[in-house]
Amino acid sequence: MDAFFASVEQRDDPSLRGKPVAVGGGHRGVVAAASYEARVFGVRSAMPSVTARRRCPDLVFVKPRFDAYREVSHQIRAIFADYTDAIEPLSLDEAYLDVSEDRHNLGSARAIAEAIRARIKAETGLTASAGVSYCKFVAKLASDQNKPDGLCVIRPEQAQRYIASLAVGRFHGIGPKTAERLEKLGIHTGADLQSLTLEELTGRFGSSGEWYWRICRGIDERPVRSSRIAKSVSAERTFNEDYRTGEDLHRELDRVAGLAWERIARAGTAGRTITLKVKFSDFRLISRAHSFIDPVSDRDAFTAAGHHLLDTLLPVPMGVRLLGLGLSNLVPREDTGPRQLGLAI
Numbered sequence: 001m002d003a004f005f006a007s008v009e010q011r012d013d014p015s016l017r018g019k020p021v022a023v024g025g026g027h028r029g030v031v032a033a034a035s036y037e038a039r040v041f042g043v044r045s046a047m048p049s050v051t052a053r054r055r056c057p058d059l060v061f062v063k064p065r066f067d068a069y070r071e072v073s074h075q076i077r078a079i080f081a082d083y084t085d086a087i088e089p090l091s092l093d094e095a096y097l098d099v100s101e102d103r104h105n106l107g108s109a110r111a112i113a114e115a116i117r118a119r120i121k122a123e124t125g126l127t128a129s130a131g132v133s134y135c136k137f138v139a140k141l142a143s144d145q146n147k148p149d150g151l152c153v154i155r156p157e158q159a160q161r162y163i164a165s166l167a168v169g170r171f172h173g174i175g176p177k178t179a180e181r182l183e184k185l186g187i188h189t190g191a192d193l194q195s196l197t198l199e200e201l202t203g204r205f206g207s208s209g210e211w212y213w214r215i216c217r218g219i220d221e222r223p224v225r226s227s228r229i230a231k232s233v234s235a236e237r238t239f240n241e242d243y244r245t246g247e248d249l250h251r252e253l254d255r256v257a258g259l260a261w262e263r264i265a266r267a268g269t270a271g272r273t274i275t276l277k278v279k280f281s282d283f284r285l286i287s288r289a290h291s292f293i294d295p296v297s298d299r300d301a302f303t304a305a306g307h308h309l310l311d312t313l314l315p316v317p318m319g320v321r322l323l324g325l326g327l328s329n330l331v332p333r334e335d336t337g338p339r340q341l342g343l344a345i
Helices: 004-012 049-055 066-081 109-124 136-143 156-164 176-184 190-194 198-205 207-215 246-267 299-311
Strands: 021-024 031-034 060-062 087-091 094-097 130-132 151-153 232-243 269-280 285-296 320-332
Touching: 004 021, 004 031, 004 066, 021 049, 031 049, 066 087, 066 094, 066 109, 094 136, 109 130, 109 151, 130 136, 136 151, 136 156, 156 190, 198 207, 232 246, 232 269, 246 269, 246 299, 246 320, 269 299, 285 299, 285 320, 299 320
Parallel strands: 021 060, 130 151
Antiparallel strands: 021 031, 087 094, 232 320, 269 285, 269 320
C-alpha cells in the first residue's frame, strides 16, 4: 500500500488531502507514517517529530487509528484471497502473494496484479503498488520501483541487470548500518556485489556473504508461507516528559506491559525471552533481556519480569523518554496455566 496510514487518514478526512501529513509524532514521539506530500520535504517514518516539524513547518500531525488501519487491511486481505490462498503478510500494508495458480484465467501475473490493484482502489479508495517477478527478493525490489500507484514487472532474464543497477541500500534485508559497511568496502551497487566471488563474500561477511552472493544474482528460493510466525511481540511508549524516579518508571512500565500483553494475547502466543527497551533523554537506547526455560504464558509473570529488568537499571543516570517491553523466542500458547519460571543456562 502507498503511504498506508497517512493515505487512510487523507481518505477519511478530506481536509487533509493534498497536505503534508504525518501519523503519530506529537510533542516527543516519532513519525509512524508520512504522506507523499510530506516525503517531498524529507519526512520519513521513524523520524523524531521535532525533526519532521523542522523539515516541514506546515506538517499536520494526526493521531494513529490502528483499528481503522486493521479494518482496511482485512478488506485488502479478502481481495487477495479471491486470487490465491498463498498469502504471506509482512505487515498491515504489505504481503507476498504466489499467483502460480491463475484462478480467474487472467493469463499472466501482471494481469493478476493489475486486477488486484484495481479492486483495492475500487473497494477502499486507496492505491497500491505491486512488484511482479519470479522470486520474493526481486518482487520486493520491484514493488518499490514505481511508487506510488505503480506496477513493475521484472522477468527472469532481466533480473541480474536490474539488480546490478540498484544501490545496495535498496536491498531488502540490508539495513542502513550494513549498507554503510558495504560502501566503506567500495560496494555501492548490485554490480559491485556481483563482481565478488562467493569465497570473497563469505570471507568478509561469514554466512551473510552467501546470502549476498545469491540475492545479487537473483537467486531466492524461499516459498511464500501463508502461516508466517512472528519473531516477537512488543509495545513501547514515548512520554510527554522525561521520567527519572523509580516510582514513575515502574508506573509507566505497567502501562506498557498492559499494551504489550494485549498484543501477545491477540497473537495467541507465549515466549521465553522478555526484553526491556529504554531510551534516555539524549536519545541513547539500551536494552536488557531475560530468558526462561519455560514460556511466559501469563500477564503477571510477563510484567514482573519487566519490572525486574527495570530494577537492574535504577537509579537511571538521566531522564527516560521511552520504555518498551517485548516477548520473543515465541511458541504457540498452551493452555497449561502459570508455571514456575527457571533461568536458562
